[in-house]
Amino acid sequence: MVVLESVLTCPECGHAETFQMPTETCQWFLECPNCHIVLRPKSGDCCVFCSYGTVACPPVQQGDNCCA
Numbered sequence: 001m002v003v004l005e006s007v008l009t010c011p012e013c014g015h016a017e018t019f020q021m022p023t024e025t026c027q028w029f030l031e032c033p034n035c036h037i038v039l040r041p042k043s044g045d046c047c048v049f050c051s052y053g054t055v056a057c058p059p060v061q062q063g064d065n066c067c068a
Contacts, residue, residue: 002061006053012037021049023058 004023008030009016015034021027026047030039042051049057 002058003055004058006049006055006057008039008048008052008054010035010037010039011052019049019053021053021055021057026057 002023004021005018006021007016007018010032013032013035015032017033019030027049028041028047030048031037032039039048039052041047045051046060047057049055050060055061
């Protein structure tokens with residue numbers, strides 16, 4: 001079963017918020033609603049959910065290496 005919600009934590013200000021993950025595309029950028037910096041994936045990660053979320057993106061959950 002694929003989880004479609006993930007709590008992202010901003011590495012700059014520590015703000016945590018639950019977001020719905022897209023199933024058909026990667027989320028490469030996300031603006032922190034608190035401090036407004038733009039989150040980008042860490043090197044080697046395919047999206048912001050894999051870098052800063054409590055749950056990896058749907059393709060990774062299904063065993064793929066990266067979003068397609």
